[in-house]
Amino acid sequence: MTTAEARTGGQWIHKILPQPVYHIISDSWHLTLQYGYTLRTNADQSTISAIKLGLTLGLVVTSLLAFFPGKPFAMKTSDNIQESSSSSTSSGKNNEWAGDKIPKEKLEQARKKLGLTENQMDQAVRDAKSYALNKSQGATDLDLEGISIKSKLNGMLYICFFSSMVYYFNREYDNVVTMWFIRSFPNEAEIIGITGW
Numbered sequence: 417m418t419t420a421e422a423r424t425g426g427q428w429i430h431k432i433l434p435q436p437v438y439h440i441i442s443d444s445w446h447l448t449l450q451y452g453y454t455l456r457t458n459a460d461q462s463t464i465s466a467i468k469l470g471l472t473l474g475l476v477v478t479s480l481l482a483f484f485p486g487k488p489f490a491m492k493t494s495d496n497i498q499e500s501s502s503s504s505t506s507s508g509k510n511n512e513w514a515g516d517k518i519p520k521e522k523l524e525q526a527r528k529k530l531g532l533t534e535n536q537m538d539q540a541v542r543d544a545k546s547y548a549l550n551k552s553q554g555a556t557d558l559d560l561e562g563i564s565i566k567s568k569l570n571g572m573l574y575i576c577f578f579s580s581m582v583y584y585f586n587r588e589y590d591n592v593v594t595m596w597f598i599r600s601f602p603n604e605a606e607i608i609g610i611t612g613w
Contacts, residue, residue: 455467513545513548513549514548515541515544515545515548523537523541594610597610598610598611
């Protein structure tokens with residue numbers, strides 16, 4: 417059965433989906449089945465074993481992570497920071513900060529210039545105090561941008577793995593990723609200047 421015959425057959429899905437979408441899905445499914453058959457009949461046994469091993473290990477790792485996700489950890493939020501600062505108020509010396517030396521008149525002038533109510537100003541002072549105390553105690557591991565170093569390293573690891581995968585596929589399979597990019601995103605490829613494949 418050819419692709420054209422499958423498109424015009426009595427299948428119910430072509431009645432639901434728009435024609436262009438149905439053609440894309442039908443062609444993709446046909447090519448997947450054709451590639452699978454070609455791989456089983458013409459591929460080296462070591463290639464098939466590597467694919468089976470990779471799929472099995474991926475399934476095992478995914479299942480393990482789904483059933484045993486690890487220990488949850490608490491992120492520092494403003495509520496947690498306020499609670500930790502209120503719990504540290506009993507400690508005396510640890511509760512000192514430079515904002516305590518600001519005269520009340522200056523705080524009142526700043527409040528009026530900013531157009532804040534007294535409650536808003538008190539909340540701002542409490543937030544600044546709790547942030548300063550927690551920063552001096554090293555309670556947060558956030559950098560200036562608000563993203564933890566662990567998150568940055570995690571992102572860099574994913575970028576390295578993805579870049580390595582793209583490099584490997586391009587090197588081993590004659591620029592297959594570049595050709596896929598050009599076929600999938602022709603306008604973007606033309607803008608970037610990737611043509612001629």
